Amino acid sequence: MTxxxxxxxxxIRCVLVNTSHPGNIGSTARALRTMxxxxxxxxxxQAFPHPQASALAAGAQDVLAAAQISPQLAPALADCHLVLGxxxxxxxxxxxxxxxxxxxxxxxxxxxxxxxxxMLFGNEQSGLSNDEIKHCHAAVVIPTDADxxxxxxxxxxxxxxxxxxxxxxxxxxxxxxxxxxARPADAAQMEAFFAHLARTLDAIDFHKGRDPxxxxxxxxxxxxxxxxxxxxxxxxxxxxxxxxxxxxLAAAAGxxxxxx
Numbered sequence: 001m002t003x004x005x006x007x008x009x010x011x012i013r014c015v016l017v018n019t020s021h022p023g024n025i026g027s028t029a030r031a032l033r034t035m036x037x038x039x040x041x042x043x044x045x046q047a048f049p050h051p052q053a054s055a056l057a058a059g060a061q062d063v064l065a066a067a068q069i070s071p072q073l074a075p076a077l078a079d080c081h082l083v084l085g086x087x088x089x090x091x092x093x094x095x096x097x098x099x100x101x102x103x104x105x106x107x108x109x110x111x112x113x114x115x116x117x118x119m120l121f122g123n124e125q126s127g128l129s130n131d132e133i134k135h136c137h138a139a140v141v142i143p144t145d146a147d148x149x150x151x152x153x154x155x156x157x158x159x160x161x162x163x164x165x166x167x168x169x170x171x172x173x174x175x176x177x178x179x180x181x182a183r184p185a186d187a188a189q190m191e192a193f194f195a196h197l198a199r200t201l202d203a204i205d206f207h208k209g210r211d212p213x214x215x216x217x218x219x220x221x222x223x224x225x226x227x228x229x230x231x232x233x234x235x236x237x238x239x240x241x242x243x244x245x246x247x248x249l250a251a252a253a254g255x256x257x258x259x260x
Contacts (some may be wrong), residue, residue, distance in 0.1 A: 008112045009036055009111065009165075010111075011110075011111035011114070011115065011117055012039065012117045013041050013080075013116075013117070014028065014032055014040050014119050014121070014157060015042075015073075015120045015121065016028060016041070016153070017043045017044070017122050017123060017132055018046065019042065019046065019153070020123060021124060022046075022047045022048055022052045022053040023053065023055075024152070024153045024154055025045060025050075025053040025067075026052060026053035026054060026055060026060075026064065027057075027152075027153075027154030028154045028157045029060040029061075029063040029064050030059070030060045030063075031154050031158035032063055032161055033057075033059070033060035033062070033063050034060075034158075035161035035162055035165040036165055037164065037165075038063050038066065040064070040067040041076045042068070043069075043070050043073050044071055044072070048067075073132055074135070074187070074191060076118075077135055078187050078188035078191075079186050080115075080118045081110060081116055081117070081184045081187075082115055082116075083117075083118045083136045083137055084106070084107060084118070084120065084138050084139070085121075085122075085128050085132070085135075085136035086139070086141075087122070087127055087128050087140070088127065088142075088144075088149060094218075094221060095136065095138060095139045095221065096137075096138040096225065097140075097141045098139065098140050098141070100159050100160050101166075101167075103140040104160065104166070104167045105167055106138075107164060115184060116186065119157075119160055120132070121153060121156065136224075137224045140160060142159055142160075183231075184229050184230070185229060185230050185232075189230065189233055190224065193233055193236060194216065194220060194223075196237060197219060199244070200240040200244050201216075203247040204244075204247050
């Protein structure tokens, strides 16, 4: 059997946000391990470690033992270049929707290019919130029956993990290890840019009565969809810095004229 150790799959992590039932964490570990995935990140789990998680892991104790725990989502994604969020809900903010097979292909391609990848799953009852989904480049939607689309968290993980394994086995031996090639901006760099963008829009009085959050959400979608590189981000930061400088000069000139 093909070994999946030290393959691009090692660049892919499963991130569970605010999981309420520890058994689902164990079942998720089992689902990942059977498909050759080992990286599990838990964001603010309600109960972990827990005996039920260990019991339902059913032999995937290595995945549980190596699981990373983060109190917040942003640090868990800080070094990621591609984040896909599993969701069954249509969002007010436009977000590209992928079926699991297409999502697996995109994740594997990113991992083979040396990028860090996250597949993101929300709380069992409420799924991913709008504040959580805003970190995603695209959504993964599993095409379930229209009359009964309820999937257990671990089942949803299993579907996407299986597609990832199928995609990898279809081209086994062609992938690269997790070594940087082209350097897309990671999540932390993008968040710093979005904060700079928000400050600049305020500085130039861009909003003029419009809701700043709505504008920024739309701009987030544009830049996340574009897959901005580190070099491009440096140029954009430079543009924003110049815009802020011009805004300060204009404000100073206006203040001087008023005093005169």
